Amino acid sequence: MHSADAQMLVLTVLADGPRHGYAINTAIEELTGRKLGPGSLYGALTRLEARKLVRPAGAGGDAADRHRTMQITDAGRAALRAELEQMARVSQAGLRALGTAPA
Amino acid sequence: MRPSALMAALYPPAVRQRWGAEISRQVAESGVRSWPDALLGAARLWLHPGDWPETTSGQTRQVLTVTLFAVTAATALLVRAAGQPVLTGSLRHPATSLWLAPILLGAALGAPAPPLRWRALRRLATVAARTLAGPAIAVAAMIVTAHAGVLHHPAGHARIGLLAGYWAVLSFTALRLCTLTARYARTAHLPTTRRLRASAMLIGAGLSLAAGQSLIFLSRTAPGTRSLTLALALSLLAAATITAAHDLRT
Numbered sequence: 001m002h003s004a005d006a007q008m009l010v011l012t013v014l015a016d017g018p019r020h021g022y023a024i025n026t027a028i029e030e031l032t033g034r035k036l037g038p039g040s041l042y043g044a045l046t047r048l049e050a051r052k053l054v055r056p057a058g059a060g061g062d063a064a065d066r067h068r069t070m071q072i073t074d075a076g077r078a079a080l081r082a083e084l085e086q087m088a089r090v091s092q093a094g095l096r097a098l099g100t101a102p103a
Numbered sequence: 104m105r106p107s108a109l110m111a112a113l114y115p116p117a118v119r120q121r122w123g124a125e126i127s128r129q130v131a132e133s134g135v136r137s138w139p140d141a142l143l144g145a146a147r148l149w150l151h152p153g154d155w156p157e158t159t160s161g162q163t164r165q166v167l168t169v170t171l172f173a174v175t176a177a178t179a180l181l182v183r184a185a186g187q188p189v190l191t192g193s194l195r196h197p198a199t200s201l202w203l204a205p206i207l208l209g210a211a212l213g214a215p216a217p218p219l220r221w222r223a224l225r226r227l228a229t230v231a232a233r234t235l236a237g238p239a240i241a242v243a244a245m246i247v248t249a250h251a252g253v254l255h256h257p258a259g260h261a262r263i264g265l266l267a268g269y270w271a272v273l274s275f276t277a278l279r280l281c282t283l284t285a286r287y288a289r290t291a292h293l294p295t296t297r298r299l300r301a302s303a304m305l306i307g308a309g310l311s312l313a314a315g316q317s318l319i320f321l322s323r324t325a326p327g328t329r330s331l332t333l334a335l336a337l338s339l340l341a342a343a344t345i346t347a348a349h350d351l352r353t
Contacts, residue, residue, distance in 0.1 A: 050156070
């Protein structure tokens with residue numbers, strides 16, 4: 001899967017609440033019907049953390065668990081919103097062109 | 104080592120420390136079909152050191168210092184294995200040794216500075232002696248065998264055995280030198296990110312030159328598997344080193 005697609009899926013799932021890696025992938029499977037490969041998932045989490053769009057959750061569980069449970073940041077929510085709005089515009093334009101949506 | 108643990112071990116140390124257990128678990132659960140994605144994920148992360156989550160201060164610089172040394176050592180082994188006259192390392196052949204200049208300059212720029220304290224230097228010398236004792240004995244044994252004249256013109260199995268032994272000693276020495284660099288980097292003054300970036304760029308430039316020289320050699324002679332492999336390996340190493348250097352944030 002393309003790196004940017006994997007990052008958006010992870011952000012979408014984390015927008016619903018903090019999760020650890022395995023739970024993120026389970027939620028992605030529920031959303032799309034297939035899981036991300038380990039390289040795509042943890043690569044996306046690493047890149048999103050480097051861009052400060054996600055961060056380790058600060059509470060709950062033991063220290064190692066807290067470190068691996070990730071949550072979306074405000075910058076992450078803003079980036080996800082911008083990306084989804086752009087996708088919605090593209091989607092509407094495509095549907096209009098196909099004659100399946102009101103102009 | 105189980106394949107799942109091996110896959111996790113291929114990731115950069117910082118990523119491995121954070122996600123290694125989960126990567127290993129997911130690879131074990133998904134089986135062979137997850138291997139290409141896991142391998143590709145590891146390769147992508149090695150090319151983007153700016154994304155690594157530092158679990159200790161200076162970890163990225165420490166890992167990059169060792170990686171650049173490993174790239175230099177791998178290049179030396181590759182060039183030695185190919186034995187092409189177009190890639191030399193001698194002042195008597197400046198035109199064919201040009202590729203080596205940026206690599207040596209890059210390696211010097213990326214080398215950690217020794218701690219200027221007597222106690223630390225003594226400790227470093229002890230670590231070096233312990234780490235390099237094995238390779239020193241192996242190299243000495245190889246030289247003694249070569250000069251003993253026991254095998255003047257080896258043939259068949261003896262020749263294969265000697266060649267295997269020669270390459271095993273060279274690879275072992277390169278590996279132990281990388282281990283020494285890793286141990287040394289823990290206590291030495293690490294280069295700044297800017298210096299490491301310049302170092303990686305220079306090493307990448309040297310590798311590109313070597314790949315170019317190798318390709319010119321290929322175009323002038325009948326292409327063989329060995330020279331093709333060398334040109335391809337040098338090009339890949341050059342591209343990877345320059346990509347990683349570009350990604351380093353200063």
